[in-house]
Amino acid sequence: MESLTNIITTVELWLVENALIVLLVFIVTWVVSHFMNSIITRIVRRMIPRGSFISPEEEKKREDTLIKISQNFFGILIWIAAFLVLLDSLGVPIAPLLTGAGILGVALGFGSQSLVKDIINGLFIIAENQFRIGDVVQVGEHYGTVEGMTLRVTKLRQLNGTVHYIPNGEIKVASNKSMDYSMVDIIVDVGYNTKVEHLKEVIDSVGQELYDDPEFNHHIIEAPHFLRIDDFSDNAIKARILGKVYPKQQYLVAGEMRKRLKKAFEQHKIEIPYQTRVVYNIQKNNNDEGK
Incomplete structure (x- = not known):
């Protein structure tokens, strides 16, 4: 019982001493993340030349796709960096973690070739503008509207509401039903x-x-x-x-x-023909049944 009380006291002391640091890092990261999202939006909007698409809607779909993917990518980097800063502020040595992460990354690289393939194919899909968020596409046997995209996966919703998450590395042929017109x-x-x-x-x-x-x-x-x-x-x-x-x-x-x-x-009396079916009802008489 005394050891449990000591543990609780230690945790309380740790929270009192470090709660401010944790809260400060969280607030700063949240502000930086939202500021970065705003910057990304402005940069992408200015990067794409006006009038480069057949309609403003096509232009907006291209911009929204690039913005969403860029925000997700940089958002992950910001929160990873914030986590490392937090550990360092709390006195946790991060050098061994970084070294271990490097070794772990090499180990995972051999077993995560499909993940690398998904990301590379995702980059080509975005760079070549094969499809965008909001496009109607057919990928293999799946047909629907692109609701979301990341470097790894494409989110496709069918007309009946079913959502398919398709790894980008598995997309061999994508038929875009709404490109330009x-x-x-x-x-x-x-x-x-x-x-x-x-x-x-x-x-x-x-x-x-x-x-x-x-x-x-x-x-x-x-x-x-x-x-x-x-x-x-x-x-x-x-x-x-x-x-x-x-x-x-x-x-x-x-x-x-x-x-x-x-x-x-x-x-205009133009006939729309339709198939007809003639049914013959053959009835047997009593003499036939007795034979």
Whole structure:
């Protein structure tokens, strides 16, 4: 019981003597970290030339990605340095720790090749501007919006809300669906009795009306238009419609285009064929059942 009391007394004395130092280091580190974040934000905003991207939104996504990664990196360095300063202020010799950390780093280097690979690949992703926070990308079998990036991992959220954390070293091919612009790509089926020239006029007219609509004009770069007859099926001609829109607006514009096409096809008597199934109900008579 007496030894426990001595331990408690020793701890209390240590806290009284060093609490001010701990608190001071914590406050200074917090202030420096926030000041550094502000400096990083200003530097990155000035580094990227204005007008170097197709839209202000693309420019902002690039800046936000660089800012977030830089802040995370320098934030870790600042807090590690603060921890070492705190140990030194408390009288703990840090030279053996640094020596041990170096030896440990060499040892971990042989077993952490995947970590080094993740970081190097992360640097290339950022330097080459392959994708940014806010982009819609497909990485392997995963498809979604980039919600976060570090030098080691990319955070990807699917449409259903599922979040995937993908190590950068495992990203072999990244398909960016929202780099600079997106495309509306629609296939419509029409009956074989439809005249192609008339079909083209109706589709182009609907696309132009959509482009001229103030509610959708700011989403569209080039009006959706008839591109070609893409294929023939058993009961339909397949026509392809293409249009250029601003990043991530293809789903909104495509949905509205389909809705207006349905109405226009009804007005112009353009048939949208559909498969039918004929069911034959064969009934057996009593004489057949007895045989």
